[in-house]
Amino acid sequence: MIKKNAIRLASVGIIAGALIGATSLTAQAAPGVPPAPVGSTGAYxxxxxxxxxxxxxxxxxxxxxxxxxxxxxxxxxxxxxxxxxxxxxxxxxxxxxxxxxxxxxxxxxxxxxxxxxxxxxxxxxxxxxxxxxxxxxxxxxxxxxxxxxxxxxxxxxxxxxxxxxxxxxxxxxxxxxxxxxxxxxxYVTGVVTPPPPASGTFDQNLSATTIAAQDGTLNLVAPASSTTTLGAATLVNQLSTSTGDLGKFTVQDTRVVTAKGWDLTTSVTNFTNTADNTKTIDKKQLGVAAKAAAGTTLPAGVTLAAAQVAGSAVNPAPFASAAAGTAIAATDLDAGLTLVAPANTPAGTYTAKLTVTLASK
Structure with a gap:
């Protein structure tokens, strides 16, 4: 028998293990071995x-x-x-x-x-x-x-x-x-750390046959409508001001082999009064601001040029570019347009032609 302790604390303790010391127990077959005490806060x-x-x-x-x-x-x-x-x-x-x-x-x-x-x-x-x-x-x-x-x-x-x-x-x-x-x-004393989860690795030889890549083309897709009508004119700083968007257009570049990149430029003619072609508005009065088309994100590698300001716009002007080394399948763009008529401009409807030019680098 295990010796009784003469001093017993009120607290009851728990320990795992087998006693060494005087005992009258005869060695016997042990019961089935239970699992280790995974989860104990500390050693016991x-x-x-x-x-x-x-x-x-x-x-x-x-x-x-x-x-x-x-x-x-x-x-x-x-x-x-x-x-x-x-x-x-x-x-x-x-x-x-x-x-x-x-x-x-x-x-x-x-x-x-x-x-x-x-x-x-x-x-x-x-x-x-x-x-x-x-x-x-x-x-x-x-x-x-x-x-x-x-x-x-x-x-x-x-x-x-x-x-x-x-x-x-x-x-x-x-x-x-x-x-x-x-x-x-x-069966177990102290703290038991759970074994790592079962795992394994293997090596597999891979084989694949490739063919030579083929260069594609560079294309420019115009807006759905061939005419853009600016919104109704309002007075801004007492000057007639009309605004609107050009409409979504797309640069398609599938030249995956050469990946040369591209440049876009814009140019515009003078505006002419539809009732009297002697009445014009200088093309510098049209501001053009490049932007990604609504609902799209500008792809990485594409850069928009600084906006041309109405009254001091230059023609032709850079609009956007894609860096060499990129081949972006589709870049959807648009342009915000602002026409500011000089103070001496007769009221009326004026028309002009805006040209967007795509060139490979």
Whole structure:
């Protein structure tokens, strides 16, 4: 038998392992090996409550053997080795429970209340680990002994009158109990790191046949309508001002081999009064501002030129360009147009022709 400790703290401790020391147990076949205690908050060892000797994993113990829990191996005479709970802990329980329910106090198969060695510091020293002393819980320690099986044995820091775990702090190990006799075996002590997930690699030789790339063409697609009518004139700074958009047009470049890039320029004629062709507006009065067509984004590698300002516009003028080394299948563009008539311009309808020219770099 494992020696009974003369001094038993109110707190109940849990430790995993096998006892080394005087025992009347006869070596027996161990129950089925349970899985390792993955998920314990920290290291959890079993020691002989009387001698402090570590309990070696694989030892077969009686249901009433007096063992205690420790965060380090063999700590019964070292009062510096405490389990330390979180700041929100208000209680302590030692427990036996089904695997995977360690953080659900209401599911503990059997348990016993414990106590802090120092309530302010939230410390517990050598919590008891006698299975037959855990008389609370359902189905209870007698039923656990009768049924046997694989369980977690541990110490939990609780809050909310023992209903919930404080800050996830639970220390435990896995044990296997023989049905009927209550003989039990701790299999793993300390903290077990989950094995890495199964994985694998392989090498595969690849083969592919290519053909020579073929250069495409450079094209300019005009707006859907051949006539752009500016909006109704309004007075801006007392001058007649008309605005509108040219309409979407597209540069198509599929020259993937040479990828020379391209330049766009614009030029416009003077505006002529439709009722009297002797009345004109100088072409410099038309402002032209390049932009991406509505609902599109300017592709990388395409640059818009600075806007030509009404009253000082030059002709011809740069509009947009694509850098050499780019071959953009479709670039959708538009132009904002502003016509400002000089103060001495007779009222009327005026027409002009705007030419957009595309050239390869």
């Amino acid at each position: 060892y079993l020691v002989d409550s009387g001698t402090g000797a570590p309990v070696v994993a694989g030892t077969v113990l009686n249901y009433s053997d007096d063992v205690s829990g420790s965060p380090v191996v063999g700590a019964v005479n070292d009062f510096a080795n405490y389990f330390t709970g979180p700041a929100d802990a208000t209680g302590v329980k030692v427990f036996v429970t089904a695997l995977g329910t360690e953080r659900t106090p209401a599911s503990y198969s059997s348990f016993a209340p414990s106590a802090f060695a120092d309530p302010a510091a939230k410390t517990v020293l050598l919590p008891a680990g006698e299975l037959d002393a855990m008389i609370n819980g359902l189905p209870g320690q007698a039923a656990v002994k009768s049924a046997g099986g694989n369980y977690s044995l541990g110490v939990a820091f609780t809050k909310d009158n023992g209903v919930n775990i404080a800050s996830n702090a639970v220390y435990y190990t896995t044990i296997s109990i023989e049905a009927g006799t209550g003989l039990w075996t701790p």
